[in-house]
Each structure stands twice: as C-alpha cells, then as structure tokens.
Amino acid sequence: QQQVRQSPQSLTVWEGETAILNCSYEDSTFNYFPWYQQFPGEGPALLISIRSVSDKKEDGRFTIFFNKREKKLSLHITDSQPGDSATYFCAASVRNNAGAKLTFGGGTRLTVRP
Amino acid sequence: GPKVLQIPSHQIIDMGQMVTLNCDPVSNHLYFYWYKQILGQQMEFLVNFYNGKVMEKSKLFKDQFSVERPDGSYFTLKIQPTALEDSAVYFCASSLDWGEDTQYFGPGTRLLVL
Numbered sequence: 001q002q003q004v005r006q007s008p009q010s011l012t013v014w015e016g017e018t019a020i021l022n023c024s025y026e027d028s029t030f031n032y033f034p035w036y037q038q039f040p041g042e043g044p045a046l047l048i049s050i051r052s053v054s055d056k057k058e059d060g061r062f063t064i065f066f067n068k069r070e071k072k073l074s075l076h077i078t079d080s081q082p083g084d085s086a087t088y089f090c091a092a093s094v095r096n097n098a099g100a101k102l103t104f105g106g107g108t109r110l111t112v113r114p
Numbered sequence: 115g116p117k118v119l120q121i122p123s124h125q126i127i128d129m130g131q132m133v134t135l136n137c138d139p140v141s142n143h144l145y146f147y148w149y150k151q152i153l154g155q156q157m158e159f160l161v162n163f164y165n166g167k168v169m170e171k172s173k174l175f176k177d178q179f180s181v182e183r184p185d186g187s188y189f190t191l192k193i194q195p196t197a198l199e200d201s202a203v204y205f206c207a208s209s210l211d212w213g214e215d216t217q218y219f220g221p222g223t224r225l226l227v228l
Binding site: 002004034036041042043044045046049089095100101102103104105106107 | 115118120147149155156157158159162170172205207209212216217218219220221222
C-alpha cells in the first residue's frame with residue numbers, strides 16, 4: 001500500500017497558466033511535507049515545504065495548500081514557465097530522533113508549453 | 115545551494131560482484147541517507163546514518179547492504195554480492211540535524227547489474 005500518492009502522473013499546461021499538483025497520504029503521524037523538484041539527470045531539490053500545523057505555505061509562485069482532515073495537499077504553480085518543466089515529488093516524514101526519513105510519492109511530470 | 119556529490123554516476127557490474135557507491139555529503143551535515151529508485155517507480159528510503167551508526171533501515175536494506183563513513187570521508191553504500199534486482203538509481207542525501215528536515219540530494223548513481 002502506497003503511503004503517499006500523487007496525481008496526475010503527468011500534466012501539461014501553457015505558459016502563464018496555473019499548474020495544480022495533488023498529493024494524498026495515509027499515515028496520520030506524518031507532520032512534515034516537502035515538495036521536491038527534479039530535472040532529468042539530477043537529484044531532487046527541495047522546492048517548498050509545509051508542516052502539519054499550517055494549512056498554507058507560499059513562496060513566490062509556489063503555494064502549498066494542506067488539508068489535515070482529508071490528508072491531502074496540493075502544490076499550485078502560478079504563472080507557469082517553461083523552466084518549471086520537471087518532475088515534482090511530494091514527500092512526507094515524521095520528525096523523530098532517528099532522523100527524518102522521507103516517504104515519496106510517485107511524482108508528477110509537469111510540462112509547460114510556451 | 116549546498117551540493118551533494120555522488121561517484122560514480124553510472125556503474126555496470128555482473129551479478130554476484132561487489133559494488134561500492136560513494137557519496138560526498140554537504141560538509142557540515144551530520145545525517146546521511148540512501149534512497150533507491152527503480153525505473154518507473156517512486157523513490158524509497160533505504161537507510162539513515164548518524165554518528166557512525168545506522169539509525170533506521172527499511173526492509174529494502176538487505177543483509178547484503180552495508181553503509182559506513184570512515185574518518186569523515188565518503189559516505190558509502192556497499193552491496194555484496196549484487197543481485198539483478200539491485201539495478202536502480204541510488205540517491206544519497208544529507209541533512210544538518212534531525213530537527214532540520216531539509217535533505218539535500220545528490221544526482222544519483224545509476225547501477226545496472228547484469
């Protein structure tokens with residue numbers, strides 16, 4: 001059973017549109033949710049993150065909306081640019097003394113057409 | 115941002131051989147991680163490591179796997195002997211502290227076991 005799920009698997013938007021990437025999770029003990037951006041041939045890079053005490057986190061064109069009751073979150077990318085074309089991973093973790101291992105979703109491949 | 119390096123970028127070996135994957139983490143980081151990503155699947159946690167010890171490992175971290183960081187040099191993942199199902203991309207990550215959840219990832223080592 002996948003602990004973290006993402007949808008859609010792939011998404012295409014036009015330049016300037018808002019891309020919406022969805023994520024859901026099973027384990028209610030997860031309390032930290034980073035989104036990673038990955039370009040081909042590179043490792044994932046942290047884009048933006050949110051803790052479960054918040055319901056929204058904004059950083060420039062990137063916004064996370066978090067619904068703890070429904071165990072869902074979404075990443076909104078406004079004014080999408082061709083340079084945003086990448087794979088986006090939603091991840092989740094529980095902070096503990098052993099170190100925050102991340103549980104990843106399957107990713108959403110975003111294509112932004114000029 | 116902080117860089118994690120991985121050596122080699124690609125490795126092809128015959129089944130049954132030993133392989134060592136090397137990771138050069140961010141210099142002042144204290145926690146180290148390995149993740150495994152099979153082609154087309156999501157990235158999965160293997161192990162984390164702190165103060166010379168494995169803190170937590172997943173069921174994917176088989177007995178044939180071992181990790182170490184001798185004298186503050188490379189953080190290594192050794193597989194001995196390798197099996198066909200070990201073919202995957204292995205990502206190393208590091209973080210400053212268990213309380214600092216930002217994990218910085220390397221570009222990955224693409225391992226192919228024949």
